[in-house]
Amino acid sequence: MALFFLFAVLAAAVVWAVTRPLMAPTSVSGEQPEDNEIAVYRDQLAEIETERADGLLGGAEAEGARIELARRLIRRAESQQLSQRTPASEKRFSKLALYAAASLPVIAVAVYLAIGSPLIPSQPYAARLDTPLEQATASDLVARVEAHLRQHPEDGRGWDVLAPVYMRMGDFTQAADSFQRAIRLLGESPKRLAGFARASIMLQNGVVTEPARKAYEKLRTLEPQSIEPQVWLAIAREQDGDLKGAEAEYQRLLQGAEEPWKGLLTARLGAVTAQLSGKAPPQPQPPAAAEAPMSEPSPDAKAAVGAMSPDDQQKFIGQMVDGLAARLKQNGDDLDGWKRLVRSYVVLGRRDEALAALTSARGQFAGNESSLAQLNELAQSLGLGS
């Protein structure tokens, strides 16, 4: 309640200051300032005098100016007499003003309570870094670790701790970066590799990027029995256009798969089979990370996507592909990215855009023979002409 005590002090001071003149005995003032007005003219007269003495004004000019001022002085005095109305002390209104002044704090508190947040304490950055662990909120902890890591960027354990937190907060850029740093500083572990791969896939809206694929490949050699890397590597195959290979993998993995993987695999398998059998149009069911099970998923994102209507889902998927497109616009130096984008567009049935992306990619790698050759190969495999 210290806060409201301060409010009270502030308000009391204001009311005291504002009401003081209202309570003062009516003084017959008003004369003195009027005198000052005349003093202005007197001062001007003196000025004319000095200017004349300095030779800046001729005698006649000075005389003229003096006469004019004198005239103004007289006029002023006359008008003052006219305006010498006796101050009518408006007792009634004066009292009203007094009450109004006294009610200021009440209204202020009411307005403040409507818009202010008296219960939220100040949270200066430095203090947040010092709050006892039990009381700290998640973002306090993040802030604390971040501050620590700014000082000691080589502390791999810090990154290791922070990375999954970022993941849960949905900040995939930071998560991928932190996992990568942890890997560099502490070496590869299944947890870090999987985390990095997931973060990168989420970041790319479900596209298995080259670094993610490499991470999963390493994870597969480390933990050959784990299903997660195998599923994603299969999806990577599908995304690379190797539909047959992907189909075979999906079929193999589906045996003995448990939920949540089972559902995903079934869906992917259906899509791939449909495409292979040439059933047009290919289902706009892209390799979606969001619906893919993560053993440490962001529950919110998952729930959100699951709850989406098919329409919304499709929109969401479209946005994911656009995310990739946007990224490539910013940094076009990613051949795999371009290939994936072209493929995604084809999968979504957005052929024109696939062609446009292909053109952009060719522009990007103009002069780079091997990249161009790869792009041509891709175009042919997707039936986008040469």
Added chain:
Amino acid sequence: MTRKQRRGVLIGVGVGVLMLAVGLVLFALRDSIVFFHTPSDLAEKPIAVGQRFRLGGLVADGSVKRGQGTKVDFVVTDTLKTVPVEYEGVLPDLFKEGQGVVAEGKFNDGGVFIADSVLAKHDENYMPPEVAKALEAKGVKLGKGAVHPGEATQ
């Protein structure tokens, strides 16, 4: 001079200056205003060679090619139509493919827009307002979570 005459002189001077200013304003407005067009505007309403205007749109992906010295070629697009642009000079910090730009200059005989100034503002999310408005008018949605034009038609 009487009071009236004196006032007449003052008013005369005032009106004279005002007339002069109006003349200058009209003259300058005729000569130094620059219209703003997007590539699709140009397709609808071609502009004469040598006429100055501002061209606004996005820098087409993969279109930026550096030539001799500080010469740069790029393509401005509003995602519907495109215009090739040639510019000699240093590009602003935020000039990037896929970003909004406003170039000022004129067409040469070959239908290439020769720009003498290129603007890209100092804001990461900046889109010159003319560009944003023009693009929105053409059904291209902008802003956070911007949707690719193709999407809008689906």
Added chain:
Amino acid sequence: MIIELGHFALVLALLVAIFQMVVPAYGAHVRDPRMMAVAEPAAMCQFGLLLVSFLALMQAYVTSDFSVANVAANSHSTKPLLYRISGVWGNHEGSMVLWVLILALFGAAVAAFGRNLPATLKANVLAVQSSIAVAFILFILLTSNPFLRIDPAPADGNGLNPILQDPALAFHPPFLYAGYVGFSIAYSFAVAALLDGRIDAAWARWVRPWTLAAWMCLTIGIAMGSWWAYYELGWGGWWFWDPVENASFMPWLAGTALLHSALVMEKRDALKVWTVLLAILTFSLSLMGTFLVRSGILTSVHAFAVDPKRGVFVLAIMTLFTGGALALFALRARDLRQGGIFAPISREGSLVLNNILLTVACATVFVGTLYPLVLESLTGDKISVGPPYFDWTFGPLMVPLLIVLPFGPFLAWKRGDAYAAAQRLAFAAVLALVLMAMGWAFIHRGPALAPFGLALGVFVMAGSISDLAWRARFGSVPFAEAWRRLVGLPRSAIGTALAHFGVGMLVIGVVATSAYREERILVMKPGEEVRVAGYNLTFRGVAPASGPNYREEVGVFDVTRGGAPVARLEPSRRTYDMPPMPTTESGIHPGWRGDLYVVLGDAQTAGGYAVRIYFNPFVRFIWLGALVMFIAGGISLSDRRLRVGAPGRARRIAVAPAE
């Protein structure tokens, strides 16, 4: 807790402002001294409360309290302290708090120093001033409250636009606002006088110091903004006729006119109606500046947020205060008695001409700034009015102004002697003409009119020196005596001459830079050398570096002149961490003769870097001129007679050793 105290103080300030708006005005109406006396403590309280509010917000910025939404959106924990402080007004909400704080500061200053103002005038002035505060505090609370909180607080903030992280820009807004808002006092005085139905020469004397103070701040504020644009934006230019620049320039032009017309009013009791109108217009233009910038109609680094609600609100405030005052003016202006008469050739005459030219010039800027907006809303055509328009309209209007300017101080009040004035200016005129002839004879590049422009600047500078020399009677009395007289001159006379001298410097800077700038754009590889304006620049290469919150590529250029090393310039391209954004830092070698200005462009595919090199002759004169004007304003303000408060017993001190 402190932040909530600030929020409460802001709410309380609003209520006090409403109180201050109503009670003293009614008191002045019925001539109740007690109610009128309320204005004074209320103005003080209002200022105190807003100060608490502002400091609370600043405290949140300094300690990086990200539970405050405004701080989280605009600051970052790694930002250096100076920019955490300046970050308070580096965003829309905070800058509006600064705006009302300065408004209240001026109000409190009137309350504190205006002890000898007539009671009714003072009560009315403070009531009107407070009504502006009411409008803007409401604006803050309803549309842009900086005290809103986020719970739980985010881990870190979004950072401040890196190009705003700059010392000159840290102080540009406070000065600019002090200028804008300072004109509110002139406005309040004008409206109060209209309410009172009485206005006289003494009124002008009370208004002048406030107008002068506001004008000084606006002058230096604009100069800082221009200087910042010069070195930070990396385009080598110092003024772009950008609508946002114009928004601050229009009140300056009108304010300069007001300063001069108030002088006529004080000395001769003439031009009353005009002066009152000008006071209203000047502040209205300040409000329009705020509106244009805040509404997001104009996009620029200044337009912090594009929020139509805010724009409509400020538009409403602007309409209310401009329209209200003009309506009052239309009702009451006829009651104002016309005062002293004067001949066309006289001090008054020259000041009237100054007013005509300045206001018309202001009007042309107004047209050029608003025409595109009006045209777009009417026909949908999008146009831009570029610098050529302003060169063609503003330029020609300044020429007669500058020619007549030196004559003014030599002309007597009421009826002047043009011939005598011309004689006293002979030296300045001959000097200017000789320089102009030399210019035409020896400078073969640049526009033919450029030597004329330079000569005008020299004429104005020499003219103001002649003014002081004549007043001190150099040449006709012994030197020591003349020197004594010079030192003893009224400070306002010295201030006038100095301010005009500053104008001359500015003209020279503007003309020289625009006409004789040298520009080279080329691709340079390490080891290559280029010659610009007598300097040899050797490109040494590019090295990476990093600062507290950015990384950069620094280009190194060794500059020599005639074989002797002059400087090492290090222009760079920075990328800030938060928000990630590239900026250009130019490398500048300043000098009296001009600035050597180097900007590092992007790396070329064929190797090397694009490099822009400018030589801007006498460009420093532009800002030095503005600085001189600022100092001159300060000297005038220190004149006892002009001192906030008005005349006093000790007038002997002011008018100094006459004998």
